[in-house]
Amino acid sequence: xxxxxxxxxxxxxxxxxxxxxxxxxxxxxxxxxxxxxxxxxxxxxxxxxxxxxxxxxxxxxxxxxxxxxxxxxxxxxxxxxxxxxxxxxxxxxxxxxxxxxxxxxxxxxxxxxxxxxxxxxxxxxxxxxxxxxxxxxxxxxxxxxxxxxxxxxxxxxxxxxxxxxxxxxxxxxxxxxxxxxxxxxxxxxxxxxxxxxxxxxxxxxxxxxxxxxxxxxxxxxxxxxxxxxxxxxxxxxxxxxxxxxxxxxxxxx
Amino acid sequence: xxxxxxxxxxxxxxxxxxxxxxxxxxxxxxxxxxxxxxxxxxxxxxxxxxxxxxxxxxxxxxxxxxxxxxxxxxxxxxxxxxxxxxxxxxxxxxxxxxxxxxxxxxxxxxxxxxxxxxxxxxxxxxxxxxxxxxxxxxxxxxxxxxxxxxxxxxxxxxxxxxxxxxxxxxxxxxxxxxxxxxxxxxxxxxxxxxxxxxxxxxxxxxxxxxxxxxxxxxxxxxxxxxxxxxxxxxxxxxxxxxxx
Numbered sequence: 001x002x003x004x005x006x007x008x009x010x011x012x013x014x015x016x017x018x019x020x021x022x023x024x025x026x027x028x029x030x031x032x033x034x035x036x037x038x039x040x041x042x043x044x045x046x047x048x049x050x051x052x053x054x055x056x057x058x059x060x061x062x063x064x065x066x067x068x069x070x071x072x073x074x075x076x077x078x079x080x081x082x083x084x085x086x087x088x089x090x091x092x093x094x095x096x097x098x099x100x101x102x103x104x105x106x107x108x109x110x111x112x113x114x115x116x117x118x119x120x121x122x123x124x125x126x127x128x129x130x131x132x133x134x135x136x137x138x139x140x141x142x143x144x145x146x147x148x149x150x151x152x153x154x155x156x157x158x159x160x161x162x163x164x165x166x167x168x169x170x171x172x173x174x175x176x177x178x179x180x181x182x183x184x185x186x187x188x189x190x191x192x193x194x195x196x197x198x199x200x201x202x203x204x205x206x207x208x209x210x211x212x213x214x215x216x217x218x219x220x221x222x223x224x225x226x227x228x229x230x231x232x233x234x235x236x237x238x239x240x241x242x243x244x245x246x247x248x249x250x251x252x253x
Numbered sequence: 254x255x256x257x258x259x260x261x262x263x264x265x266x267x268x269x270x271x272x273x274x275x276x277x278x279x280x281x282x283x284x285x286x287x288x289x290x291x292x293x294x295x296x297x298x299x300x301x302x303x304x305x306x307x308x309x310x311x312x313x314x315x316x317x318x319x320x321x322x323x324x325x326x327x328x329x330x331x332x333x334x335x336x337x338x339x340x341x342x343x344x345x346x347x348x349x350x351x352x353x354x355x356x357x358x359x360x361x362x363x364x365x366x367x368x369x370x371x372x373x374x375x376x377x378x379x380x381x382x383x384x385x386x387x388x389x390x391x392x393x394x395x396x397x398x399x400x401x402x403x404x405x406x407x408x409x410x411x412x413x414x415x416x417x418x419x420x421x422x423x424x425x426x427x428x429x430x431x432x433x434x435x436x437x438x439x440x441x442x443x444x445x446x447x448x449x450x451x452x453x454x455x456x457x458x459x460x461x462x463x464x465x466x467x468x469x470x471x472x473x474x475x476x477x478x479x480x481x482x483x484x485x486x487x488x489x490x491x492x493x494x495x496x497x
Contacts, residue, residue, distance in 0.1 A: 108413075139413045140384040167412045168434045169383055172267075190412065192434060194268075194460035213438075220437035220472045227465050 001040045003073070003247040004222060006134075006163055006189045006211030009064055010047025021048040021056075026216075027064035031071050033219040037226060043134075043247065044072045045104040047216050054079050055090060062098050073251070075134065076100045079110065080118025087118055091125040101251040102132040104163070107142035114143065114151045123155040130253045132159035138167025138190055145170035149177040152184040159183050159250060163211070164190030171195040175202045185250055187211035188242065189225060197232055205238035209247050254485040255467075257287040258431055259378060259407060259455030263306055265293030270459035272310040276317060282463035287456075288488070290321040290348040290378070297353050300324050300332070304339040311343055319492065321346040321378055325354045326363045333365050340373045345492060349379040351386040358386075359394035367399050376403040376491050382411045382434065389414050389421050396425040403427055403491045405453060408434040415439050419446030426451075429491055432470065432483070433457035440473040449479035453488045 009030050010022040022030075034042050044064065049057015054077045061074040076094035078087055094100040103126060107114060114135070126133050137148040145166030152160035160183055166174050171191035175198070178184050186203070188196050189211035200208060210229045214222035229242055257279070262272050272289070279287060289310065290296070295303025300323050307320040322339035324332035324347065336347060347370045349363065356362050358379060370377050381389045389410040396404045404427060409418060411434035421428060430447055432440070433455040443452055456466055474480045 164412075168408070192457070192460040193462050193465060217438040218441065218473070220469060223472070224436050224465070224469045227468060231462060231465060 001244045001248075002038060002210070002226075003244040004034060004039045004042045004212050004214065005161070005187045005209035005247045005250075006045070006213050007034065007042040007215030007222075008045050008047045008213070009061060009072075010216045021052070022046075022060045022064065024063065024067055027067050027072070030064070030215045031068050033215060034071065034222060036219050037223040039222060039226070040244070041071055041073055042215060043101075043211070043251075044074050044215065046077055049077045050104075050106045050109045058090070058094055058098065058100070061100070074098070074100045075102045075104045077104050077106075077110075078122065080112050080116050080122060082118065084121060087121055088125055091122065092129070095129045095131055100131075102126075102134065102161075104134050106136040107147075108136065108139050112142065114147050119151070123151075123158050127155065127158045132161055132185070132250055134161035134163045134187070136164060137162050138164045138170040145173040146177075149174060149181070149184065152181050153177070156181070156183055159185060161185040161187055161209070161250060163187050164213075165195070165199060166191065168192055168195070171199060175199060178203055178207070185209065185246075188229065189213050193228055193231070196228060200232055200234055200238070200242075205234065205241045205246070207246065208242045209250065210243045254286075255282075255284045255454070256485045256488045257284050257456045257458070257463075258405065258453040258488045259433060260287045260289050260458035261292045262289045262310060263292040263295055263303060265291075265295065268292040268459055272314070272318070275458060276314065278458070278463055279317065282467060284463060285485075286317055286319060287458075288319045288321055288346070288378075291323050293353070296323045296348070296350045297325055297355075300328070300335050304335065304344065308339065308342050308344065319346075320344040321348040323348050323350075324366055326356050326366055327354065330365075333369060336366055336369045340369070340375060344375075346370070346375045347377045349377060351391070352380060352383045356386070358391040363395065364398070367395065367402060371399060371402050374493065376405055378405040378407055378431070380407040382408045382414060389417050392428065393421050393425045396428050400427055403429065405429045405431050405491065407431050407455070408457065409439070409443060411435045411439060415442050418443060422447045422451060429453050429487060431455040433461060433466070437469050437473045440470060444474070444479070449474070449476070449482045450487065452483045453491070454484045
């Protein structure tokens with residue numbers, strides 16, 4: 001089974017969509033984009049929830065999952081600036097009521113630093129519920145690769161997935177910390193091909209995940225990252241781990 | 254014809270690629286020509302040695318390689334002299350890497366080198382995409398100060414400055430946008446906000462693989478005319494057809 005560990009549901013902001021809001025037609029298009037290139041399931045993140053209204057974005061994911069339960073694996077989001085009761089309430093609603101598998105954050109789009117007090121509540125709740133969190137990383141000021149590394153270092157019982165492996169230039173920063181941190185996982189959606197190969201060579205396959213950041217744009221985005229994983233100098237067993245087996249382990253509770 | 258507008262050759266701390274190996278990869282992927290420049294420490298410190306290696310390769314394979322020289326602006330007059338020397342010995346452009354060379358592209362420290370490029374009527378390639386020193390608008394500032402020079406925006410601000418490209422193009426039409434470190438979604442944005450006349454294909458070898466880069470570009474650029482512009486015509490235009 002191939003799982004894309006980084007996808008978004010919503011309209012295409014690269015094509016000029018301003019809100020990222022999604023409806024069932026977007027969900028159909030999302031599923032078609034993934035399955036047309038051979039992806040079986042996706043870790044599905046909201047688009048609109050990162051930019052406008054987290055709760056509404058979470059509800060969009062529920063409707064999409066109801067339509068395509070065999071494809072969509074929803075991850076929720078929250079705003080860490082909410083007052084504590086609301087923050088804890090939405091975190092718990094997403095896992096206990098909506099049956100999401102984790103939480104996605106985009107600190108530069110959502111506009112908060114990882115040291116914000118609300119993110120301590122997120123860590124506390126997610127650790128207690130035994131669900132992972134994932135962060136856009138590789139971008140100053142709020143989410144460099146190392147800022148995410150240190151969030152993981154500060155919360156060793158919380159599984160933290162780097163959503164971009166530090167992007168084009170931050171990927172070297174994550175290699176040594178990743179050797180040390182058992183709770184730090186890496187989605188290979190972002191480094192150069194040389195970077196992806198080096199990360200694999202240095203770390204092995206066990207905590208590396210295929211992801212594309214696709215779903216809201218074109219299927220070519222997903223196909224591009226599939227080719228990048230399959231072009232790695234790696235054993236077929238390790239390729240299989242990166243393409244899906246590790247993703248299932250990450251969300252296993 | 255396919256021309257790779259940006260590849261690194263040499264053996265540095267992180268990047269290592271010989272001219273012969275790049276030629277082999279070019280042959281395997283029907284790349285006719287590559288613009289090559291040195292790697293890492295030869296960009297920052299050992300400019301003379303790095304340029305000499307590129308000049309030697311260009312002289313050995315004049316139908317396959319075009320050379321861009323490096324000169325760290327912090328070396329002052331020494332950098333100007335080195336760029337003059339390299340251009341006099343057959344280089345066809347200047348490569349700037351403001352992040353590892355450690356300067357702002359809108360700082361007067363780099364103007365003497367641009368004046369040399371303008372005098373020789375050769376283009377200037379500049380790395381972008383890294384916050385602060387690699388900010389695309391810094392290159393726009395430089396390009397507006399030197400409208401007679403053609404600039405190539407290396408990596409087109411990838412990854413997180415993609416939303417600035419349209420405005421960069423709006424205010425500096427002497428900038429061309431190079432594709433390496435981008436992908437399908439970014440190509441869509443570039444075509445929409447810049448247009449095919451200002452985009453050039455580059456690999457940033459050795460950090461990429463030609464088959465992967467070309468597959469994505471061909472998948473996203475369906476118009477044959479636009480594809481030809483991006484893969485060869487635009488860079489030939491920038492180089493004033495000296496390599497045609």
